Amino acid sequence: MWQDEWQAWMIARDSASLPALFRNLRYEGHPGLWYVLLYLITRFTHQALAGQLFHLLIATAAVYIFLKYSPFTTLQKALFIFGYFPFYEYAALSRNYAAGILLVFAWCACYQATPRKNYLWLSLILFLLSQTSVYGLFLAMALGTMLILQVLGDNRERINWRQIKYDLAISIVIFLSGIILFIYQLVQPADSGNVVGWNFNYDLNNLIFTISTIWKGFVPIPAMNYHFWNSNIISSQVMQFCLALFIIGYSCVLFLRTPAVFFLFVFGTLEILVFTYTKYPGSLRHHGHLFILFMVCWWLSSASPEGKIKWKLMERIADFTGAHKNKFLYAILSAQLIAGIAASGMDLLQPFSGSKAAAKYLRDHKLDDLVMVGDEDDAASAVSGYLNRRIFYPSSDRLGSFVIWDQKRKRLDNNQVLKVAQELAADNTKEVLLILNRDLGLSDPGVTLLKKFSESIIPAENYYLYLVRNKSKTNP
Numbered sequence: 001m002w003q004d005e006w007q008a009w010m011i012a013r014d015s016a017s018l019p020a021l022f023r024n025l026r027y028e029g030h031p032g033l034w035y036v037l038l039y040l041i042t043r044f045t046h047q048a049l050a051g052q053l054f055h056l057l058i059a060t061a062a063v064y065i066f067l068k069y070s071p072f073t074t075l076q077k078a079l080f081i082f083g084y085f086p087f088y089e090y091a092a093l094s095r096n097y098a099a100g101i102l103l104v105f106a107w108c109a110c111y112q113a114t115p116r117k118n119y120l121w122l123s124l125i126l127f128l129l130s131q132t133s134v135y136g137l138f139l140a141m142a143l144g145t146m147l148i149l150q151v152l153g154d155n156r157e158r159i160n161w162r163q164i165k166y167d168l169a170i171s172i173v174i175f176l177s178g179i180i181l182f183i184y185q186l187v188q189p190a191d192s193g194n195v196v197g198w199n200f201n202y203d204l205n206n207l208i209f210t211i212s213t214i215w216k217g218f219v220p221i222p223a224m225n226y227h228f229w230n231s232n233i234i235s236s237q238v239m240q241f242c243l244a245l246f247i248i249g250y251s252c253v254l255f256l257r258t259p260a261v262f263f264l265f266v267f268g269t270l271e272i273l274v275f276t277y278t279k280y281p282g283s284l285r286h287h288g289h290l291f292i293l294f295m296v297c298w299w300l301s302s303a304s305p306e307g308k309i310k311w312k313l314m315e316r317i318a319d320f321t322g323a324h325k326n327k328f329l330y331a332i333l334s335a336q337l338i339a340g341i342a343a344s345g346m347d348l349l350q351p352f353s354g355s356k357a358a359a360k361y362l363r364d365h366k367l368d369d370l371v372m373v374g375d376e377d378d379a380a381s382a383v384s385g386y387l388n389r390r391i392f393y394p395s396s397d398r399l400g401s402f403v404i405w406d407q408k409r410k411r412l413d414n415n416q417v418l419k420v421a422q423e424l425a426a427d428n429t430k431e432v433l434l435i436l437n438r439d440l441g442l443s444d445p446g447v448t449l450l451k452k453f454s455e456s457i458i459p460a461e462n463y464y465l466y467l468v469r470n471k472s473k474t475n476p
Contacts, residue, residue: 034096083336359386
């Protein structure tokens with residue numbers, strides 16, 4: 001487990017009540033569903049393995065629904081479930097995104113279950129989906145808007161308006177309530193250190209990066225190096241941009257004959273891309289929602305009636321893409337499979353984070369009861385999670401487990417961190433353990449390097465453990 005996984009677990013574990021949980025979530029930038037689920041688990045056990053197993057159950061349930069209800073061939077299903085996102089990013093890494101994928105697939109299964117839509121169930125699923133992450137919100141908004149437009153444009157539903165109007169009204173209220181609740185939870189406190197302004201200025205480099213995330217989401221084959229995570233086999237962003245334009249263009253034409261699905265794909269993609277450009281660039285786990293949206297659209301288009309295209313040129317282009325659509329899908333799914341195998345294989349061979357090994361070393365050498373100072377706090381907090389104890393974070397001048405992302409946090413240099421550790425050693429008249437994610441690079445007779453762990457896939461979670469002695473005991 002790495003810092004992001006531990007952050008959610010420790011917030012849930014160390015919150016005394018549900019109101020306290022939501023107070024601790026103020027700085028997180030995520031809605032509360034995943035944290036509430038973890039909170040319930042931590043009422044029975046403080047073993048983080050329970051959270052991982054629960055996450056695996058969610059990921060497996062998503063795969064089960066996909067296998068049972070999706071219209072893909074057996075080979076396509078196999079390629080998908082062992083692909084990068086279902087097999088690794090949204091399964092091995094215990095985050096809030098797997099719950100969103102489960103709910104998206106459950107919505108698709110419910111949507112296609114019967115000719116007559118159960119709007120209450122669909123809206124309840126969208127409500128929960130919007131509480132998983134901002135990307136879950138985008139998918140919920142796209143699916144909900146598509147459904148509303150379908151109802152308004154369907155002659156059969158208009159005929160049955162009197163029978164469905166109450167269900168539909170309640171469903172819309174539930175759907176909108178999910179959006180409002182999400183916004184309420186995402187309002188950051190005045191002292192938040194995570195507030196990032198919106199960028200509406202034209203920036204060509206930002207535009208190229210934003211479009212290139214389509215390629216990364218669809219073809220997440222990592223670079224074959226030690227620190228593979230969030231990398232891509234194609235390093236040129238211009239090349240990624242060009243390939244992304246092909247993917248998005250081909251996909252749009254592919255769904256042209258099913259207007260509702262075409263709307264869903266374009267609207268959902270634009271939501272994610274606009275957010276990427278204006279607010280948050282994101283990482284591969286975020287970009288993967290573009291691929292999930294594509295799979296959802298393929299799923300829904302298979303059972304949607306096809307319409308005619310008015311323009312002959314577009315008709316011919318649509319005919320061409322339709323004739324080769326399975327080749328396109330197999331190419332994308334094969335790339336996902338390669339990425340999933342590569343990432344899982346490298347993860348098995350090397351530690352994702354050095355925090356577990358660092359914590360084990362401290363336990364084995366009876367050092368886990370010392371006063372501990374950790375910097376950077378987000379890296380050190382993963383060691384705190386494994387030790388199940390609090391650490392002093394000098395960057396925010398407080399003792400804690402999970403990180404509070406407020407404006408008290410400051411970046412300190414090695415001299416400043418060492419000074420804090422030495423002062424604590426003097427105050428406690430005994431040794432202090434200093435946990436860093438970098439080499440201290442300082443020569444001091446009162447400081448001893450105990451051990452370093454520098455083989456992590458995530459470079460920020462390499463660890464250097466130092467023993468800092470009271471200066472008065474080191475000076476004659």
